[in-house]
């Protein structure tokens with residue numbers, strides 16, 4: 068949710084083997100600030116996109132995935148990659164740090180774009196936002212493209228989402244969802260987010276996930292938490308300081324507590340042992356790097372390098388340090404449900420890598436189309 072217009076279209080190719088990625092000596096903390104994305108033209112994007120080689124034959128790695136698994140996707144708006152598990156010195160996210168230790172962590176993951184509308188449209192479609200049918204507005208409305216929840220719904224899997232900004236009411240992201248809930252009591256502000264919503268998001272998530280019907284069916288559940296988005300509100304009992312990054316850190320700590328509460332709730336459910344949990348973000352945030360604050364408008368490492376961790380039944384914890392993208396989540400989630408994807412999804416399933424396969428190196432494309440406003 069960033070109010071000013073996008074000034075120009077741009078895209079970046081994240082090379083599979085940048086200096087930061089390939090140097091064993093590079094400390095994790097440097098990954099978020101080094102290797103700023105190379106800028107390519109729109110023509111480069113098309114060329115690079117079509118140049119992606121076909122997926123290699125699946126490796127013979129056994130998937131210890133329950134046949135009746137569920138998937139929970141928890142996305143946290145504006146969550147930068149430089150969290151404690153990548154060397155950030157403040158313990159601002161203890162619950163996510165604990166989860167990351169147990170998860171398959173893609174430590175060089177990228178969002179599809181650098182602000183919510185483009186990034187999440189790309190995530191749901193498994194395609195670059197430039198390729199999608201959307202209104203020309205900065206806060207685009209998506210209609211007419213295949214979003215992966217539609218395929219889940221068609222396969223009889225229950226689909227539910229909990230969102231925390233009024234943009235999600237009209238974005239078209241609800242396509243394919245049986246239940247689509249916006250947290251109550253918030254108003255639409257296209258320029259920012261003044262609301263404090265994590266407690267409501269968590270409560271609503273408990274309400275939907277706690278439905279006894281979930282004990283006897285398969286489901287996909289998505290909650291998008293929004294509090295780390297600016298404005299950086301202060302929260303009682305959390306004080307990392309008064310500056311923008313300090314208060315942002317406080318928002319992360321606050322959100323982390325509610326994500327932790329939800330993880331505790333999930334752990335007590337009968338279906339927990341057969342449920343995959345994915346955590347990621349829609350973009351990062353800038354605090355003066357490149358003379359920028361907030362997000363959107365441009366593509367920089369700080370804006371598109373995001374956390375991506377997967378806790379899957381039977382998968383051993385490990386970190387993967389080659390570039391991957393949230394564009395891979397649509398084919399990954401379809402694969403987890405055993406649904407054969409159609410040809411519209413450009414990402415690659417990460418399921419074999421989650422279960423220990425070496426996925427190899429490949430480039431990642433980040434895309435920020437111009438808007439007409």
Ligand SMILES: [Zn+2]
Pocket residue numbers: 068144145182183184296349350
């Ligand atoms: Zn966002």
